[in-house]
Amino acid sequence: MSPVATTTGLGTGSPGDGGAGLGEGAARRRELILAQSKRSLGRRHLAGRVAVALCMVAVAISLAPLVALVAYTTSRGVHALSVDFFTKIPTPAGIAGGGISNAIVGSLIIVGLAAVMAVPVGIATALFLLERRGRIAGTIRFTADVLTGVPSIALGIFAYTVLVEPFAHFSAIAGSFALAVLMLPVIIRSSEAAMRNVPRSEWEAGLALGVRRGRVVRSIVLRGALPGLVTGNLLAVARAVGETAPLLFTTGSQLFNLNPAQPTAAVPLTIFSLGTSPFPADQQTAWGAAFVLLVFVLVLSIVARLVAGRLNRQAR
């Protein structure tokens, strides 16, 4: 099949280690290599173009649902928005007007508390993983990965047994706890990755100055990882704010409430209950709430990027 097979013999063009020159075999090999690679170059170029085209199709496929979702939610939900929508509480079922101020405030409280619980624990755990090698760290990492895969409704039931059943009433704190557990593994893994990006040599430069370990961690490692930490944590918050299942068994109520120990409304639950209502006015409100949630997540993601970018520039 190949024209080379008969002409190729070892030894023809291989000088010893001490010998100079590529030998006369070199020119012959150069010809053969060029000929063989040129023969397939056209095919490889074509394959390359096909591969690029396939990648673009894949991008289109992954973007299409996202664009459709945003466009549809916006077109259905934007009409529901008004000043009342943000300032008033819901009207009785089937009656137009009213707003979802209870749910918006409730969601902010629930997610805010969840972040307060999960972020310090998550970053501290990540720091531990960074510092310790061995079985314990490996086990924690593995557990965190498994926790990522636990269905969020299971976390809701867990929070229910721990924080709802004993007190015999729903509360924002119970919902926050469920969301905190949900966010934790994401925070741990993204924070660890962010801190691992701080070069070892910078740690050592700090230690070599006689700086205490804790101070090195604070002023050099945490500071260096700050852009990544901010991005990772804000994205975890953005992920949690839209979660519905963990709140089903934990927060209860549609009342306007500012006390975290009391039952509290939340935007995802509002969407869930109003969206399944038979009354068009309620469904309209649900679309509005969905749109608000979407915008909130979008804004949070943009803020995460802006803050990270700003911190990165400061670092230079």
Place this chain on the structure above:
Amino acid sequence: MTIETAEAAAVSLEDVSVSFGSHRVVRDVTLDLARNRVTALVGPSGCGKTTILRAINRLHDDTGGKVTGRVTVGDLDVYGRDTQPELVRSRVGMVFQRPNPFPTMSIFDNVVAGLRLNGVRNKALLHEAAEAALHHAALWDLVKDRLQTPAVRLSGGQQQRLCIARALAIEPEVLLMDEPCSSLDPIATAKIEELITRLSSDVTIGLVTHNMFQATRVSHYTAFFLLGEDRATGELIEYGRTVDLFDTPRDPRTKAYVSGEVG
């Protein structure tokens, strides 16, 4: 500036400039790499030596650098409209600052990567090319009994010689070396330098180096780069035989640099 070398050029650069966005990194370089000679590119950091070297095999295609001017390798117009970058690179090998063998490949697979990934399947040819390349890189005796072991098991200096073998296996006319010894100890460096000297009888070598002694030891010609008046764009200051450039530099800036007055 015209410079007579009286030797045939394997690589010619005419008015070559390279920009990244609005920043012109190096400008108006006109330079020949004489056939089967070693040309050293020296000068302080950030004056465009490596940038110029990478313009020769079109590596800026993938870094976003914009190259203007004319580059020819033999009779090939490197930036010609119909020139495929792959074809340029199959005639021009490159060795990088840090040894970068493919960590997932064996020694043998590393050496023949440039052939195999380019569609050469013939086993006899692959073996012949691998053996020849490893001989040229002075590695054959060291690795002939363990060609299938992972390349990363080799020491740093051996890895760099493996990378040289990998570049040589495609039988290039030109070998570009970007500070190939900067991460190596003096003994490994000496071996690479010996190799450069030996290879230069068959391959045209462009060598970026920070080490003046290295330039005087291994190169026939030296090109000296420095930042221009604007302190932002590198320029070719002087080019000539290495002995002349170091002993009787024409430009005062060259004189200051080679005598160690400024760094």
